[in-house]
Amino acid sequence: MNSSNGHAARSRVLCPEKLSSDGLSLLRKTVDVDEKEGLTPEQLIAVIPEYEALLVRSETKVTAALLNAARKLKVVARAGVGVDNVDVPTATKLGVVVVNSPSGNIQAAAEHTIALLMSMARNVPEACASVKAGKWERSRLVGIEVKGKTLGIVGLGKVGLIVARMARGLGMNVVAADPYAAQSVAAAANVTLVESLSELLPRVDFLTIHTPMLASTRGMLSTAELDQMKRGARILNVARGGIVDEEALLIALESGQIAGAAIDVFTSEPPTKDPDSSAARLVQHPRCIATPHLGASTVEAQENVSMDVCEQVLQILVGDLPRSA
Numbered sequence: 001m002n003s004s005n006g007h008a009a010r011s012r013v014l015c016p017e018k019l020s021s022d023g024l025s026l027l028r029k030t031v032d033v034d035e036k037e038g039l040t041p042e043q044l045i046a047v048i049p050e051y052e053a054l055l056v057r058s059e060t061k062v063t064a065a066l067l068n069a070a071r072k073l074k075v076v077a078r079a080g081v082g083v084d085n086v087d088v089p090t091a092t093k094l095g096v097v098v099v100n101s102p103s104g105n106i107q108a109a110a111e112h113t114i115a116l117l118m119s120m121a122r123n124v125p126e127a128c129a130s131v132k133a134g135k136w137e138r139s140r141l142v143g144i145e146v147k148g149k150t151l152g153i154v155g156l157g158k159v160g161l162i163v164a165r166m167a168r169g170l171g172m173n174v175v176a177a178d179p180y181a182a183q184s185v186a187a188a189a190n191v192t193l194v195e196s197l198s199e200l201l202p203r204v205d206f207l208t209i210h211t212p213m214l215a216s217t218r219g220m221l222s223t224a225e226l227d228q229m230k231r232g233a234r235i236l237n238v239a240r241g242g243i244v245d246e247e248a249l250l251i252a253l254e255s256g257q258i259a260g261a262a263i264d265v266f267t268s269e270p271p272t273k274d275p276d277s278s279a280a281r282l283v284q285h286p287r288c289i290a291t292p293h294l295g296a297s298t299v300e301a302q303e304n305v306s307m308d309v310c311e312q313v314l315q316i317l318v319g320d321l322p323r324s325a
C-alpha cells in the first residue's frame with residue numbers, strides 16, 4: 001500500500017507487553033512499533049485492526065475474538081517458548097503466522113528452577129524475611145542438603161535436560177519421565193529414564209515439571225499423583241500454571257504429604273487477584289515459595305527472545321519465511 005506522498009507505508013507492529021529493546025530497535029529501522037502496555041482485552045480489540053504484527057509475552061491472551069478483529073494481521077510473535085496464550089488454530093485458519101523463540105530463555109528457566117530448588121532446601125525466603133524482621137532463628141531454619149537426593153524430572157526436553165545436568169553437578173541422582181525422550185540423550189546426561197509417571201513419583205525427593213501446557217498435561221499432578229510420592233517430598237513448577245493442580249497441592253502441603261512447594265507459574269496470573277482461590281491460598285502457605293512467573297526473566301533471556309522474534313517478524317513483514325514456528 002502506498003501513502004499519500006507516494007512512498008510505501010511502513011508496516012505497524014503492536015507490542016502490548018514489556019519486551020527487551022534489542023529486537024524492537026532492529027524492527028524500528030524498517031517498521032513502526034507501538035509499545036502500549038496495560039491495554040484491556042477490549043482496548044486491544046479496538047486498536048488491533050491497524051497492525052500487521054503483534055508481539056506478546058505471556059500476559060496477552062491472543063484469543064479468537066482478537067484475531068478476528070485483526071484485519072491486517074500477518075504475524076503473532078510470542079517472545080518465549082510456549083504459545084499456549086495464542087489461539088493457534090484460529091490464527092492458522094485466518095492465515096496469521098505464529099512464531100516463537102524455542103530456546104532463547106531455556107537457560108534462564110533452568111537456572112530459576114535450580115534457584116528455587118536450593119531456596120526451598122535451605123529455607124532462604126523465610127530466613128531472609130526472619131532476619132529482616134529482627135529475628136535470629138538458626139535452629140528453626142535448619143535445611144536439607146540436595147547432594148545424594150533424587151530429583152524427578154517430568155519432561156526431559158530442552159529445559160529439563162539443562163536442569164538435569166545442573167542437578168547432577170549438585171550431586172543429585174536424576175530420574176526422568178518423558179515418553180518422547182531418547183534413551184541415549186538421557187544416558188548422556190546421566191539421567192535414568194523411566195517408563196511412566198507412576199514409576200517416577202515414589203522414587204523422588206524433589207519433583208520438577210518441564211512440560212508444555214497441553215490438554216494431556218493440565219492437572220497432570222493431582223491428589224492421586226501427589227499421594228504416590230514419598231511423604232515429605234518437595235515439588236517445583238517453573239513450567240505452566242495448572243499442570244500441578246493447585247487445590248490438590250495445597251491439601252498435600254496442609255497434610256504434610258508434600259513438605260515444600262516452589263511455584264513460579266499459576267493457572268491464573270497473578271494468583272492473588274482472587275484471594276479465596278486455591279492458588280492465592282497456596283501462595284500464602286508457609287511452606288510454599290512463590291515467584292511471579294520469573295522463569296524467563298533474565299536480561300540475557302529477554303534480549304535473546306526479543307531478537308529471535310523480532311527478526312522473524314521482520315522477515316515475515318518484508319516477505320520472507322520465518323526461521324521457525
Ligand code: MLT
Nearest residue numbers: 057058080081082105296
Ligand atoms: C515462555 O513460555 O517462554 C515464558 O513463559 C515466557 C515469559 O515469561 O513470558
